[in-house]
Amino acid sequence: MPLENIYKYIDANSQKFVNDLVQLVRQPSVSAKKEGIQKCAELTAKMMKDAGISARIIPEEEGNPVVYGEVKSERSRKTLLFYDHYDVQPPEPLEEWICDPYGGEIREGKIYGRGTSDNKGDIVSRLKAVQAYLETVGSVPVNIRFLVDGEEEIGSPHLPPFIQKHRGLLSADAAIWEFGETDRMGRPCIYLGLKGVLTVELRARGASRDAHSSEAPLIPNPAWRLVWALNTLKNEREEILIDGFYDEVEPPSAGEIEFLRNIPFEEKEEKRDLGLKNFLRNLSGLNALKALLYQPTCTINGLLAGYTGIGPKTVLPNKAMAKLDFRLVPRQMPNEILGKLKKHLANRGFGDIEIIEHGSTEPTKTPITESFVQVVIKTAEEVYCKKAVVYPTSAASGPMHLFRNWLGCPVVSVGCAHAESRGHAPNENITLDGFIKGTKFMAAIIHYFSLS
Amino acid sequence: MPLENIYKYIDANSQKFVNDLVQLVRQPSVSAKKEGIQKCAELTAKMMKDAGISARIIPEEEGNPVVYGEVKSERSRKTLLFYDHYDVQPPEPLEEWICDPYGGEIREGKIYGRGTSDNKGDIVSRLKAVQAYLETVGSVPVNIRFLVDGEEEIGSPHLPPFIQKHRGLLSADAAIWEFGETDRMGRPCIYLGLKGVLTVELRARGASRDAHSSEAPLIPNPAWRLVWALNTLKNEREEILIDGFYDEVEPPSAGEIEFLRNIPFEEKEEKRDLGLKNFLRNLSGLNALKALLYQPTCTINGLLAGYTGIGPKTVLPNKAMAKLDFRLVPRQMPNEILGKLKKHLANRGFGDIEIIEHGSTEPTKTPITESFVQVVIKTAEEVYCKKAVVYPTSAASGPMHLFRNWLGCPVVSVGCAHAESRGHAPNENITLDGFIKGTKFMAAIIHYFSLS
Numbered sequence: 001m002p003l004e005n006i007y008k009y010i011d012a013n014s015q016k017f018v019n020d021l022v023q024l025v026r027q028p029s030v031s032a033k034k035e036g037i038q039k040c041a042e043l044t045a046k047m048m049k050d051a052g053i054s055a056r057i058i059p060e061e062e063g064n065p066v067v068y069g070e071v072k073s074e075r076s077r078k079t080l081l082f083y084d085h086y087d088v089q090p091p092e093p094l095e096e097w098i099c100d101p102y103g104g105e106i107r108e109g110k111i112y113g114r115g116t117s118d119n120k121g122d123i124v125s126r127l128k129a130v131q132a133y134l135e136t137v138g139s140v141p142v143n144i145r146f147l148v149d150g151e152e153e154i155g156s157p158h159l160p161p162f163i164q165k166h167r168g169l170l171s172a173d174a175a176i177w178e179f180g181e182t183d184r185m186g187r188p189c190i191y192l193g194l195k196g197v198l199t200v201e202l203r204a205r206g207a208s209r210d211a212h213s214s215e216a217p218l219i220p221n222p223a224w225r226l227v228w229a230l231n232t233l234k235n236e237r238e239e240i241l242i243d244g245f246y247d248e249v250e251p252p253s254a255g256e257i258e259f260l261r262n263i264p265f266e267e268k269e270e271k272r273d274l275g276l277k278n279f280l281r282n283l284s285g286l287n288a289l290k291a292l293l294y295q296p297t298c299t300i301n302g303l304l305a306g307y308t309g310i311g312p313k314t315v316l317p318n319k320a321m322a323k324l325d326f327r328l329v330p331r332q333m334p335n336e337i338l339g340k341l342k343k344h345l346a347n348r349g350f351g352d353i354e355i356i357e358h359g360s361t362e363p364t365k366t367p368i369t370e371s372f373v374q375v376v377i378k379t380a381e382e383v384y385c386k387k388a389v390v391y392p393t394s395a396a397s398g399p400m401h402l403f404r405n406w407l408g409c410p411v412v413s414v415g416c417a418h419a420e421s422r423g424h425a426p427n428e429n430i431t432l433d434g435f436i437k438g439t440k441f442m443a444a445i446i447h448y449f450s451l452s
Numbered sequence: 453m454p455l456e457n458i459y460k461y462i463d464a465n466s467q468k469f470v471n472d473l474v475q476l477v478r479q480p481s482v483s484a485k486k487e488g489i490q491k492c493a494e495l496t497a498k499m500m501k502d503a504g505i506s507a508r509i510i511p512e513e514e515g516n517p518v519v520y521g522e523v524k525s526e527r528s529r530k531t532l533l534f535y536d537h538y539d540v541q542p543p544e545p546l547e548e549w550i551c552d553p554y555g556g557e558i559r560e561g562k563i564y565g566r567g568t569s570d571n572k573g574d575i576v577s578r579l580k581a582v583q584a585y586l587e588t589v590g591s592v593p594v595n596i597r598f599l600v601d602g603e604e605e606i607g608s609p610h611l612p613p614f615i616q617k618h619r620g621l622l623s624a625d626a627a628i629w630e631f632g633e634t635d636r637m638g639r640p641c642i643y644l645g646l647k648g649v650l651t652v653e654l655r656a657r658g659a660s661r662d663a664h665s666s667e668a669p670l671i672p673n674p675a676w677r678l679v680w681a682l683n684t685l686k687n688e689r690e691e692i693l694i695d696g697f698y699d700e701v702e703p704p705s706a707g708e709i710e711f712l713r714n715i716p717f718e719e720k721e722e723k724r725d726l727g728l729k730n731f732l733r734n735l736s737g738l739n740a741l742k743a744l745l746y747q748p749t750c751t752i753n754g755l756l757a758g759y760t761g762i763g764p765k766t767v768l769p770n771k772a773m774a775k776l777d778f779r780l781v782p783r784q785m786p787n788e789i790l791g792k793l794k795k796h797l798a799n800r801g802f803g804d805i806e807i808i809e810h811g812s813t814e815p816t817k818t819p820i821t822e823s824f825v826q827v828v829i830k831t832a833e834e835v836y837c838k839k840a841v842v843y844p845t846s847a848a849s850g851p852m853h854l855f856r857n858w859l860g861c862p863v864v865s866v867g868c869a870h871a872e873s874r875g876h877a878p879n880e881n882i883t884l885d886g887f888i889k890g891t892k893f894m895a896a897i898i899h900y901f902s903l904s
Contacts, residue, residue: 155764195666199764208727209548212876213777214647214847216749217690218722218731218740223752224686231683234676236801270670275660279670291669299668300675301767306754307775311484311606312651312810313542314777314849315753315876323759325665325766349688358764395666397766424664 005136006443010128014436018111020047021124021435022104024086025113031064031087031154041065044086044123044148051131053146058166063158064150068169071130071144079143080449081172083403083411084123085152088115089424096426110429117421119178121430122438123148125416126176129442141450145172149399152178155199155359156399163402174372174449175403176442177413179396182434183264183389184419188380188441191413192373193365193393194400195296196328198337199358202226206318210306213314222320223305229350230322233298233341238280240298242344248331252294256392257286259368263389265289266419292395297327323358327397334360364401365393370410371452379448380414383441414441457588458895462580466888470563472499473576473887474556476538477565483516483539483606493517496538496575496600503583505598510618515610516602520621523582523596525902531595532901533624535855535863536575537604540567541876548878562881569873571630573882574890575600577868578628581894593902597624601851604630607651607811608851615854626824626901627855628894629865631848634886635841636718636871640832640893643865644825645817645845646852647748648780650789651810654678658770662758665766674772675757681802682774685750685793690732692750694796700783704746708844709738711820715841717741718871725872744847749779775810779849786812816853817845822862823904831900832866835893866893 010017024047029040041057044067048055053069060066067086091101091114099105101114111121126146133140147170149156163170182188204222211219234240252260267288271279283291301324306317326337338357345353366373368390380388394413404411416438422428462469476499481492493509496519500507505521512518519538543553543566551557553566563573578598585592599622601608615622634640656674663671686692704712719740723731735743753776758769778789790809797805818825820842832840846865856863868890874880 197766199766201764208725209874210545210877211726212848213749213751213753214779214849215744216751216779217743217747217847218735219726219728220732221752223755224682226755227679227682227752228688230676230679236680274663274671276671280672283670288670292667295669297665297668299665299766299768300673300679300757300772301665301765302758302760302769303675303678303755303772304760305752307542307544308754308756308773309484309542309544312653312775312777313484313605313753313876314649314651314751315541316751317754320752320755321760323764325764327666327668395669396664397666 002137003444003447006132007440009132009136010436010439010443017124017128017439018432018435021111021121024120024124025104025115026102028102029087029115030090031151032090037064037087037150040086041067041150047124047127048146051127052134053127053130060158060162066150066162067148069146071140073140073143075139076142076450078450079145079172080446081145081147081170081175081403081409082126083147083149083175084119084126084178085149086120086123087150087153088118089153093426098427106432109433110431111435112427112429114428116428116430117417118423118428121417121435122178122415125435125439126442128439129446132443133446140446142446144446145170152398155361157359159399159402163406171407172409175409175411176445177400177411178415179417180413180415181417181419181421182384184266185264186384187386187389188384188414189389189391190376190380191391191394192368193330194363195393195395195397196332196334196361196363196401197397198326198328198334198360200324200338200341201356201358202229202322202324203354203356204229204320204352208318210318211316213316216316219316221316223317225350225353226305226320226322229345229353230300232344232348240296242340244340245337249296249329250331252290252392259390259392260286260289263289263391293391293393294329296329296332299325301325327395328363330363330365333362361397361399362401362405364404366404366410366412368392372410372449373412375448375452376412376414376445379444380441383437383444454589455896455899458584459892461584461588462888462891462895469576469580469891470884470887473563473573476572476576477556477567478554480554481539481567482542483603484542489516489539489602492538493519493602499576499579500598503579504586505579505582512610512614518602518614519600521598523592525592525595528594528902530902531597531624532898533597533599533622533627533855534578535599535601535627536578536630537571537601538575539602539605540570541605545878550879558884561885562883564879564881566880568880568882569869570875570880573869573887574630574867577887577891578894580891581898584895585898592898594898596898597622604850607649607813609811611851611854615858619859623859624861627861627863628897629852629863630850630867631869632865632867633869633871633873634836635716636721637716637838638836639838639841640836640866641841641843642828642832643843643846644820646815647845647847647849648784648786648813648815649849650778650780650786650812652776652790652793653808653810654681654774654776655806655808656681656772656804660770662770663768665768668768671768673768675769677802677805678757678772678774681797681805682752684796684800692748694792696792697748697789701748701781702783704742711842711844712738712741715741715843721871745843745845746781748781748784751777753777779847780815782815782817785814813849813851814853816856818856818862818864820844824862824901825864827900827904828864828866828897831896832893835889835896
């Protein structure tokens with residue numbers, strides 16, 4: 001039984017694996033600030049090679065380099081692709097960290113640092129699963145491919161042309177996505193989809209310069225125009241008013257609702273963490289979860305106009321700006337939503353408001369009926385000895401659709417984080433146990449996928 | 453003829469006067485940020501003393517100090533009061549200035565800098581007019597008083613208790629207010645009234661911290677709440693929707709409309725200067741002027757929420773802020789309007805939005821029939837050799853009502869700015885010619901007031 005030997009190898013080498021993760025966490029790689037990117041790509045490629053994986057750094061013309069890895073199987077024509085990213089979120093606010101975000105410090109069974117849970121822990125666990133295979137069995141039972149993105153945290157703007165260019169390199173029969181965790185009860189969480197996202201900036205303009213507010217009876221105020229325009233987009237009942245916005249939206253199927261019933265939604269903890277008495281529209285329980293996963297959104301991310309310092313300033317500003325994101329559900333295509341937004345504003349007399357697109361990704365889902373999904377669920381339940389929590393989709397976004405829709409393979413997201421890993425936030429961490437168990441989980445997925 | 457000698461003195465010393473103005477402009481004094489206030493008060497008092505005026509800084513318990521100056525006349529019991537202010541508006545947005553806002557740079561006959569036109573140019577011209585009197589005649593023909601406010605740009609919140617306390621010091625037979633200009637034809641503009649103003653800040657709050665925007669179906673967004681609340685205040689037809697807002701508003705009388713007909717409203721130039729094709733609601737001619745002077749307003753001065761940097765950030769902010777001002781016409785009292793605003797928001801379900809008052813002043817007017825008004829008009833026409841343009845009221849605001857209503861004296865506003873002085877905006881400036889002519893105008897007002 002190869003898995004037993006592989007698990008033994010992983011246990012015997014766990015301290016070395018942790019050391020490698022510490023090394024990767026100590027290398028900053030903030031894509032938003034272009035900090036440490038090249039160095040982190042090189043370190044990732046080196047770790048791939050050390051694991052026995054043939055690795056190369058593929059530079060992009062405009063974006064950050066992609067780290068690509070491959071191990072061919074002598075026995076199988078099936079291919080499993082791992083999507084990860086070596087870039088991380090900025091560590092700010094620094095004052096809220098209990099230790100250096102780039103220290104990789106270990107405290108009470110947890111390793112702390114920016115990227116430990118999102119997504120460097122997963123990178124290392126996946127490389128080490130392959131290494132364990134190669135060191136114990138001498139080969140891998142399926143072809144393995146790694147695509148390690150350098151821009152996931154800024155919306156992977158250059159991944160679509162990259163995939164178009166390297167389609168052949170990337171084709172696969174199934175893919176494991178970059179994130180996942182165990183919940184507070186230690187159950188493995190499995191995600192089968194992502195929302196899409198469209199980010200835009202609306203810009204209103206007035207006079208050629210700021211004016212004294214005494215001239216307000218005569219001079220158009222772009223801050224007012226922006227307020228009126230925004231007000232036509234969503235009402236106080238949280239209904240998005242853009243014509244045709246909901247046309248493509250489908251409610252969750254009866255089958256999906258059954259899955260939702262099995263998701264232990266930790267509502268009380270969530271509210272306490274956010275200092276909220278109630279969720280929007282008093283949503284609770286299954287209804288809150290349905291809204292979270294299946295409802296498209298229109299969110300104001302930022303507003304700016306005129307004077308924003310201390311005290312008053314009687315100025316009439318000449319420009320105003322709003323940043324918005326739309327989280328989209330399957331069949332809502334970002335480019336179509338952008339078209340509807342433009343038409344909506346023009347039809348309501350706000351054609352003067354400029355709309356700048358800041359990037360988008362499409363929604364996607366892999367049906368639970370796909371055999372690969374069943375393989376992952378069964379493997380998870382065997383490795384963790386607990387019932388898996390299956391999310392038919394997730395509230396977050398990412399470039400999963402490129403793999404699911406363009407390359408045509410099923411994509412499932414699982415990973416080695418835990419419920420309080422604090423991704424994107426101060427004191428990001430994973431547990432050492434979770435990291436090692438996650439490494440075994442990845443090896444087991446390779447194994448059972450090869451048998452399926 | 454004393455005026456001839458006084459004019460000669462002013463011409464001979466014009467370079468020195470300009471240097472003093474440069475020095476005053478170089479001293480920042482932003483009341484909104486409490487920046488440079490004490491230093492600017494001290495510099496103003498020093499300039500008063502240097503001009504031969506007995507000066508003192510009167511500290512206020514809570515507010516910025518008032519600079520008070522006095523020269524007694526040996527010949528007259530009449531008193532003329534000058535109201536000015538040494539504080540200025542914040543200089544932002546800095547990137548739109550062609551030179552340092554605190555540089556006092558001179559280019560092509562203009563002196564640039566925050567406060568040049570509002571109101572440091574006027575302060576210096578008035579001090580120098582008195583100095584010219586003292587240096588040439590040896591005395592002043594009427595008692596002169598200066599009240600130089602340190603909080604005009606934030607609504608003079610502490611001036612009412614100051615005036616109540618120092619009523620005796622301040623009593624006067626007439627007052628010259630702080631602002632005025634020549635129009636594009638070089639005609640002196642004379643203002644007999646001011647709108648009131650109420651400035652407020654609205655603050656909306658959501659969760660206890662910013663959240664990831666994927667949680668938007670559940671977490672309240674204060675930026676949306678602010679947009680919806682603001683939208684209830686004014687509609688796209690520029691109608692203010694606060695219940696009872698227009699209750700006290702009176703249209704201009706037939707007599708006032710006659711004055712308006714004589715005001716050469718420089719509509720084309722104004723539009724060109726502002727880069728506008730049309731004014732709001734296509735207002736033009738007499739209708740535009742009536743709106744400007746007699747219509748109350750509700751203006752968004754500033755908006756701030758969430759992420760406002762470059763590119764996207766999928767954040768769900770936990771606070772949002774709007775700054776507003778209301779310009780008020782006679783009989784609209786700021787405290788009553790504030791009460792109506794509070795009631796309005798509460799009635800429409802926005803009781804959660806905090807309303808912070810940032811200061812207010814009441815509207816006021818001096819009748820054109822007052823003899824002092826006639827003195828100023830005749831003096832202006834003699835000094836500028838042009839017909840004066842008389843505004844029965846103005847679109848701007850200030851604490852004029854304290855003098856007009858409490859102290860009971862006629863108040864007329866004239867000053868040394870010009871039509872493109874850009875008060876409150878980047879590249880604020882006055883012309884050197886306008887500054888020197890304005891100094892002569894002030895000396896002539898003192899002269900003819902003494903003869904009246």
